[in-house]
Amino acid sequence: MKALKLMLLPYMGAVIAAAFLWPEAAKGFIGESSRIVFFHVPCAWTSTLAFVVAAGYSLAYLVRRNPWHDDIAAAAVRIGLLFGVLTLVTGSLFANIMWGSWWNWDPRESSYLLLVFLYAAYLFLRSAVEDPERRPRIAAAYALFAAVLMPFLTFVAPRITASLHPQTVINPQGKILMDTPTRAVFFGALAGFSGLFLWMLSLEARTARLGRERRNSPAV
């Protein structure tokens, strides 16, 4: 594991440098704005991955009642929210260059904002329930409810009406419309961000477990 973490340093360094220096900027975009795809889409992918992980571990908690599963689910939501906000910020930077405004109430922007609110509510809910026995149960049930809504907000709602958003990787033609360097850096970034997410998830969940154990241990 240590070697994998160490490998992430040169790997992500190379992906980040390549994102700026290797592929040509895509045609039909102002200046170099298309390069945001190497950061914006991996952030969105990572937040979706995090919310799926949160749903999985929430279900596992409801079945087995293992507090470690609750630690992982809550950590995944926190990290998913971080990457969700980064998705909104990077999207907003792109929107300002391409569409002349930081926020346009585009269907994709709006549905993604709702997704972020949906998961922010998970954290509010956790902090609102004081009973340590009930908190993980209620949070797990809410995480499953949010996971049912997530595909609609991520994949369905933005496609119902016309959108300013550029064609997504999952498009009606079913083809990845990228040249070879763009595709290599794009999928390289997806893999790198996924690795970074797994590492951050492990750190966040382990920190939560230490805190829980400290609270549960008798005072000296």
Added chain:
Amino acid sequence: MSSLGYLAAVNVVIWVGLFAYLWRLDRRLTEKERAR
């Protein structure tokens, strides 16, 4: 250096800083877990 080269360098430096922070946090967590 071109502006893209400059942006690449700045972003790589930010990444190295984030990596160092996570690495240090990981090491400290491991020490605390061992001490339990």
